[in-house]
Amino acid sequence: MKEKELEYFYPYKTDKKYNYRALEKKFQNDKNYNFENDPYYEFLNSVSKGNEKLAGYISDDLSTWSLWNRLGRNIFSFSNDLLLMLEKTDVDDISFDMFSLPYDDFYLSLKSLGLYANSDNENLIDGVYVHLERSEMEAIPKSERDPKMRDDYYEPEYKLLIYFHFVGNFENFVKEKPDEVIFDEEIKLSWSYGLAFPKYEDFITVGDAIDQEIEKFESQVYQNFPQDKNKREKIINEYKDFVDKTIRVLINSLLYLSQPKEKINSEQEFPQNLPFNFNRKLNFAKTDKQKKKIEKKINETGFSKILYFGNNNNRNVNEYDESHRKSLHWRRGHWRKQLFGKDLQENKLIWIRPVLINKTDEDILPKGHVYEVKTN
Structure with a gap:
């Protein structure tokens, strides 16, 4: 392991940098709260030093982290091999009803893929927060409705409705090029997007939703730079490239997580390098009661177990090897629906995994596996 897990996984790294947990605690315990002494305002003012875009970036980072922290602190880490296969699987025709996410909010690590947020290859993407906006997808109970x-x-x-908030080493970009950071009406940044399927709209596929998202972004860019055509084109092209390089691995990761548990190869462990010698105490715990007591303290301290997928023997915290990608060729994977059951009333989603072809010997093709996701 070349990088400590508490520094590798972005939610822990950003918390350590800005001490978000202490800020949350201060806010909750402040009995004399008023707008003038708002701890969030004081914090943002101190770290941004008057840079409005930087304040917006950190505010967005904090609010996204806070939501993740409140809704379970779930982190998923895929093996690099599995991420590469997911990245090489097409998603445009995936429909909204194929998703069945295990949690409403979680963080997905993408760092090992070596993806960059923009074309200058300076801002590495660490991962993405995924948030299912369930309140917009469920009817309000009749007991809470106004009869009028x-x-x-x-x-x-x-x-x-799913929001994706990508994170990484973006702070310097915001500081150096604040005029290229775009906010929309919800204070989302240039490297965020979502999948929105309105109830009364006809479009149902991921491709449809992404087209709508790009149109929305283009409109926002035009509002920011109505007179500067060259800048508009540059920012829009960067955004399209960003979406294109992230959408496949992201959507396919969500589909992979939508599978029944028995179809998923995973293990769950606390991160290494925990404070207060927690890892050592867990290793030396002699009884289940002692172990549960330590695990309770770990959770109370703000840490939770990480779910590792794809390779039980090799945690996904290794350096990305660009030469690996250049020396191989992929035959793209895809998903397809297949009807089954009585009167073919049920359907299942079949993942045809991409096939890796070695350029030095294209006649030898490893066989791919098929994973099934059953949906009603």
């Missing part, structure tokens, strides 16, 4: 209002007012607006 029509029922359709309380119906869900979306069939599916």
Whole structure:
């Protein structure tokens, strides 16, 4: 392991840098709270030093981290081989009803892929926070409705709504090129996007949703730079490239997580290098009672177990090897639906894994595995 896990996984790294947990605790315990002494405002003002875009970036980072922290602190780490295969699988025709996420909020590590947020190859993507906006997908209970209002007012607006907030070493970019950082009305940054499937819209595929997202971004860029065509084109092209390089591995990772547990190769462990010698104490715990007591203290300290996928013997914290990708050729994978069951009323999602072809011997093709995701 070349990098400590508490520094490798972004939620722990950014918490250590800005001490988010202490800030959250201070806010919760401040009985004399008012707008003038808002701890968040004081914090953002001190770290941004008057840079409005930097304050927006850190504010967004903090709010995303806080949501992740409140909703379970779940972290998923895929083996590099599995991520590479997922990246090489097409997703445009994937429909919204194929997703069945294990949690409403979690962090997915992508660092080992060596993806960069922009073309200058300076801002490495660490990973992505994934948030399922369930409140926009469920009807408000009748007991909470105003009887004077029509029922359709309380119906869900979306069939599916997922936000993706990518994170990494972006702070220097914000400092050096603040005019290229785009905010929309929800204070999202240039390296965030989502999948929105409105209830009364016809489009149902990932490709449809991404087209809508890009149109929305283009509109926002035009509002920011109505007179500067060259800058608009540069920022929009960077954004399209960013979406294109991340969408496949992201969507396929979510589909992989949507599988039944028995189809997934995974292990769950606390990260290494925990404070207060927690790892050592766990190793020397003699009884289950002692172990559970230590695990409770670890959770109370702000840490949780990480789910590792794809390779039980090799944690996904190694350096990315660019030469590996250059020496191989992939035959792309894809997903397809297959009807089954009585009167073919059920369907299952079949993953045809990409096939790796060695350029020095293209006649030898390793056989791919097939994973099934059953949906009703």
